[in-house]
Amino acid sequence: xxxxxxxxxxxxxxxxxxxxxxxxxxxxxxxxxxxxxxxxxxxxxxxxxxxxxxxxxxxxxxxxxxxxxxxxxxxxxxxxxxxxxxxxxxxxxxxxxxxxxxxxxxxxxxxxxxxxxxxxxxxxxxxxxxxxxxxxxxxxxxxxxxxxxxxxxxxxxxxxxxxxxxxxxxxxxxxxxxxxxxxxxxxxxxxxxxxxxxxxxxxxxxxxxxxxxxxxxxxxxxxxxxxxxxxxxxxxxxxxxxxxxxxxxxxxxxxxxxxxxxxxxxxxxxxxxxxxxxxxxxxxxxxxxxxxxxxxxxxxxxxxxxxxxxxxxxxxx
Amino acid sequence: xxxxxxxxxxxxxxxxxxxxxxxxxxxxxxxxxxxxxxxxxxxxxxxxxxxxxxxxxxxxxxxxxxxxxxxxxxxxxxxxxxxxxxxxxxxxxxxxxxxxxxxxxxxxxxxxxxxxxxxxxxxxxxxxxxxxxxxxxxxxxxxxxxxxxxxxxxxxxxxxxxxxxxxxxxxxxxxxxxxxxxxxxxxxxxxxxxxxxxxxxxxxxxxxxxxxxxxxxxxxxxxxxxxxxxxxxxxxxxxxxxxxxxxxxxxxxxxxxxxxxxxxxxxxxxxxxxxxxxxxxxxxxxxxxxxxxxxxxxxxxxxxxxxxxxxxxxxxx
Numbered sequence: 001x002x003x004x005x006x007x008x009x010x011x012x013x014x015x016x017x018x019x020x021x022x023x024x025x026x027x028x029x030x031x032x033x034x035x036x037x038x039x040x041x042x043x044x045x046x047x048x049x050x051x052x053x054x055x056x057x058x059x060x061x062x063x064x065x066x067x068x069x070x071x072x073x074x075x076x077x078x079x080x081x082x083x084x085x086x087x088x089x090x091x092x093x094x095x096x097x098x099x100x101x102x103x104x105x106x107x108x109x110x111x112x113x114x115x116x117x118x119x120x121x122x123x124x125x126x127x128x129x130x131x132x133x134x135x136x137x138x139x140x141x142x143x144x145x146x147x148x149x150x151x152x153x154x155x156x157x158x159x160x161x162x163x164x165x166x167x168x169x170x171x172x173x174x175x176x177x178x179x180x181x182x183x184x185x186x187x188x189x190x191x192x193x194x195x196x197x198x199x200x201x202x203x204x205x206x207x208x209x210x211x212x213x214x215x216x217x218x219x220x221x222x223x224x225x226x227x228x229x230x231x232x233x234x235x236x237x238x239x240x241x242x243x244x245x246x247x248x249x250x251x252x253x254x255x256x257x258x259x260x261x262x263x264x265x266x267x268x269x270x271x272x273x274x275x276x277x278x279x280x281x282x283x284x285x286x287x288x289x290x291x292x293x294x295x296x297x298x299x300x301x302x303x304x305x306x307x308x309x310x311x312x313x314x315x316x317x
Numbered sequence: 318x319x320x321x322x323x324x325x326x327x328x329x330x331x332x333x334x335x336x337x338x339x340x341x342x343x344x345x346x347x348x349x350x351x352x353x354x355x356x357x358x359x360x361x362x363x364x365x366x367x368x369x370x371x372x373x374x375x376x377x378x379x380x381x382x383x384x385x386x387x388x389x390x391x392x393x394x395x396x397x398x399x400x401x402x403x404x405x406x407x408x409x410x411x412x413x414x415x416x417x418x419x420x421x422x423x424x425x426x427x428x429x430x431x432x433x434x435x436x437x438x439x440x441x442x443x444x445x446x447x448x449x450x451x452x453x454x455x456x457x458x459x460x461x462x463x464x465x466x467x468x469x470x471x472x473x474x475x476x477x478x479x480x481x482x483x484x485x486x487x488x489x490x491x492x493x494x495x496x497x498x499x500x501x502x503x504x505x506x507x508x509x510x511x512x513x514x515x516x517x518x519x520x521x522x523x524x525x526x527x528x529x530x531x532x533x534x535x536x537x538x539x540x541x542x543x544x545x546x547x548x549x550x551x552x553x554x555x556x557x558x559x560x561x562x563x564x565x566x567x568x569x570x571x572x573x574x575x576x577x578x579x580x581x582x583x584x585x586x587x588x589x590x591x592x593x594x595x596x597x598x599x600x601x602x603x604x605x606x607x608x609x610x611x612x613x614x615x616x617x618x619x620x621x622x623x624x625x626x627x628x629x630x631x632x633x634x
Contacts, residue, residue, distance in 0.1 A: 027342055029364070047592045048345070109589065218452035268629060272426065275364045277592040308592035312585060317629050 001065075005247060006157040008196040011189075014157040015164055018060040021093055025049050025162075032273050037254060037289050039296040041072050042088055042174065044166040047278050047308025051085040051113060053235075053287035054162050054306050055149075056187055059086025061158030063094055063148045071096045071219045073143035078102070078124075078131035081110030082307055083149035088117035099144050101134045107234065128238060135255050148184030151241025160189030167198045174201045175299040180284045180306050181205040181214045181255060182236035184244025190304065201302075202253040205294075206288035208233040208263060217245050221249040231282070232260045235281030235307065256288040256295075263287045264316045270305070282306040318382075322564060323474040325513040328506075331354040331474040332481055338410055342366050342479075344486050350588050354606050356613040359484040359491065364595050364625025368402040368430060370552075371479050371623050372466075375502055376403025378475030379464045380411060381410035386549040388413045390460035395419070395441075395448035397551055398427030398467035399624055405434035416461050418451045424551065424628050444554060467502030468558025477506030482571040483619045484515045491518045494619040497601045498531045498572060499553035501561025503623060504626060508568035518619075521612075525550040525580060532572040534562050543613040549577045549633060552598030572614075573605040580604045581633045587622070 002010070015292040028043045030150040046054035063075055065066045074097030077087045091098035098119035100109060103126030113122055139146050147155065163177055177194055191203040210231030214258050216224035217240045229237055240248070258266075260280075267283035270276055282305045289296050289303065319327070335515055338575035342365045351357055359494075367385045381391055391414030394404045401417045415436035419428060431438055441451040456589055464472065465634035497509040508520040524531050527548030533541035534557050534630035546554055557565070560594030575583075587593055606613050606620065 045592075052592060271594050271629060275362075275369060275594040277588050277594060312588060312634050314634070315629070315632070 058155035058158035063090035088119035150185030375472035375475035380407035405436035467500030506566035
């Protein structure tokens, strides 16, 4: 695996590599939400992406970048859901075995998704230590190649292709792009793409108050833990990776936190007005835009809707 | 108002007239649902249309076709919801007053939509007779122009533009198009567009078993009432209009009925796999395709997803 921050050519190559397997997702707009926010918003709909989330991009780039030799014992990862599906999906595409470690409180729709791609699932308690220990045991036993869900430059380059498409397809020069931040794979990739493909476009992040580690790490410069972890945005629970943090400190303008109430209200707005199914982690960014009206007033803002994998039986409204 | 079945030029003119005010809605596809159905499906997403349903098209064409003189006392209609929003929306665009008669069991999201466009609402019991009597009283009192929700050639021509776009944008010659049938505005317009713009493309309808009037009328040749009316597809409750029936008898291949259980399952599939919010009336067509696998096997089928206005607080799953 690569050991340096992806440059422009690396992201361009990643995009070419994964394009046959992914959707070039549409950019939708809503006059109603524009009026509500005071900004002009361009929603990059990664909820329509393969496996229902942007993570297909990073997972595919990481797996497609492995050699036949590296793939022969399969691939493994840990993930609360979307990255798990991404690696299972990518492994199925190249005919490799996938061993997936999932926290035992994962949403059933995400577990089903992983099962559908024929991956072998191992459940574990939902702590970073338990996840990593379980993966380590699998690597030791099977020799599978480990693809970290975010602290991995191939994954970062892959996730960056969503913002690259957004920049290419928006039809206007974006003043800003906002992405959600959990481990930081999407955010770091987004900030690199903005830097390379749309210099001058500022990158912001939306983070749940109930998993507010990135904002602390962003300020202190080292990986911090969240003061507490309790949020409906189940894709954004993990702390930043060191590789992600380094990029984010360099290329991200600010991190904006939002409450679960604000996330749920934004999610409902996306469902009701735009008729799209968005998971809570994907609604965090709209919540951040609506909460920081003065910051985005009159601006053209790309909003990355990260995913749409949600248990319809457990909606918060 | 026009008194003859819209010809090709009338639908083309309607399309030009309404284009500045509507979305050219995207066509989405799903590999998963293709495999499930055995057909190749092209979903025309009118749930993303202005006001959240195809009815914006017919409402706009009818209102934009009225003269200044005809508009000066406003417009009126009766509707369970989507046509009500369409007329309110269209009236607001031309600066006319809208008087809307809605059944007192209308979904609150649809009532709110009508209110947002500044229309004046009168509620009445949900029978065809009560609706018409209430509208007649408004016309007598105000002099407003009545735009029937479906038994109106301008409305039919407007609704036909959805299929026209589907035919133009699908990128393949469609073997069939399927649309839901309530009053028959969308279905009659769809069948005319297929006839004019894609000869040889067969048109089918999906109808709820719990409002199965169209299938009876289609066979007998006169407007029949449903044996009983009880379905979750609240946009498809009304019997066919005579103008709609005449066109449907000429240009529609068959009407396929589905149960509420089948509608809910199809709706859930659209939400879970395609991440789009679709109302029950819009899911009827996918339910009909899945139920009639042998009929559509291997075919390229355009599927008109009619709308996405649904009370999120009252989901059937």
